Every structure is written in structure tokens, then in C-alpha cells.
Amino acid sequence: MSTAPSLPGWLTRVGVFDLETTGVDVTQDRIVTAHVGVLDAHGREIAARDWLADPGVPIPEGAAAVHSITTAHAREHGRPAAEVVSEITHALRTLFAQGLPIVAYNASYDFSLLAHEAARHGIPALTVPSPVIDPLVIDKAYDRYRRGKRTLTVVAEHYAVPLDDAHAAAADAVAAGRVALAQAQEFALPTSAVELHTRQIGWARAQAASLTDYFIRIGRLDPDETLDGTWPVRGGTGDG
DSSP, rough: OOOOOOOOGGEEEEEEEEESSSSTTTTTTOOEEEEEEETTTTEEEEEEEEEEEEEEEEEOHHHHHHOOOOOHHHHHHOOEEHHHHHHHHHHHHHHTTTTEEEOEEEEHHHHHHHHHHHHHHOOOOOOSSOOOOOOOHHHHSSSSSSOOOHHHHHHHHHHOOSSSSTHHHHHHHHHHHHHHHHHHHHHHHOHHHHHHHHHHHHHHHHHHHHHHHHHTTTTTTOTTOOOOOOOSSSSOOOOO
């Protein structure tokens, strides 16, 4: 009689984190909205906090079309960017200090942009956040040859995780956490969140190298260009 594999210990509680921003350049773009929460082992959110910032720069129409926050709305209702960045960083640092892993989909984007925002405002940055769980990196590692896009919307549907308000920070953060929990039940992930974090560093590097080769073959990159596979913070700045 076979027994089901034991689930990872980190499954009990996980933090979740997502940003919506002015664009996709982690060094230059700014935070508009953010969500940090905690999920229990059943994917129920048991703690949560949201932020709306005035990023201090115009929000491009393309970005506003994605997350529905216009420049006028952010300026009227948003809080000063420095305060928001400081509070987000503190919230994440607190969860890490409690021993919680934090789930972020495409984590190297969110954590890198947050680190650059912190440096911009003179706030000690989370340059080595750990342990982080990235469902995108895990999905590519364990289901490498599945066809189709790997956006959160597509991957959430693949794992039967509802996502009714995509590109809202709260909805995306919670969905990413639930995808990670689904992956933990489907794949034989490391039982230690720290070990999983370490393995994702190598997986992300290999995935970036593979994508670099593909983009060179189809002409999207020059032969001397490479994609940065550093994870979970690309080119981190700051001191914390």
C-alpha cells in the first residue's frame, strides 16, 4: 500500500506579494499599488495590507490600461511614494523575520523594482530576500515543455486557481500564493523553503540562458546580448 508524499513544511503559512507599476523597467519605473498578505495552508488569506502610491511621475496610458490607476487618481488618492516603499519593505522584512516564505510571481521583477525604489528614496533595501517562492520559476522547472504562455492568468488557470481581477495587486498576489500551494501538492518540491529558494536560483539562471539562446535564434537579441537570470533580485542596491 503506497502512501502519499508528505507536503512541505512551508505549506502551513506563506506570505504573498505583488506590485502594479508605471512600467516594466525595474531600475526606472515606480510602484503604483502593492499588496502583502498571508495565506494559510488552504489558500485562505488571513492577513492583508494594500497600498496606493503617488509615484511622483506620470503613469503611462499603457500601464493605466493594465491596472486601471491613472495619474490623476494616484495623485489625488495615493500616499507619498517614500512612505509606501518604506512600509512595503518593512512588511516583507517582518514576514521574513517570522520565518515565512514569500510567494511572488516572477519574483525577480517585483523584488528588483522594490529594491531600486528603496534606493531611490534612501530606504534600506531588501537586496537578499529569502526564502522566496516563485511559481513561474517552479512551473518552468517542473513542466518545462508545456506549450503556451506562462502569464499568471494562464498558469493560474492551468492549476485551477481562480483569478477574477487580474492585474489588481491583491488578486494577483493571492492567486500566485494559491498556485504555489497547488504546485506543492502536485510536484515533489523540497520540504525546506530555504532549499527551494536555493534551487530556484539555479533554475532561474538556466531558464534565462535557455531563453537567451532562443531569442538569439529568432533575432530578438544580438549574439552578444544576454538576459539577466539573477534571482530573486537583479542588480540589487542598498544595504539590507
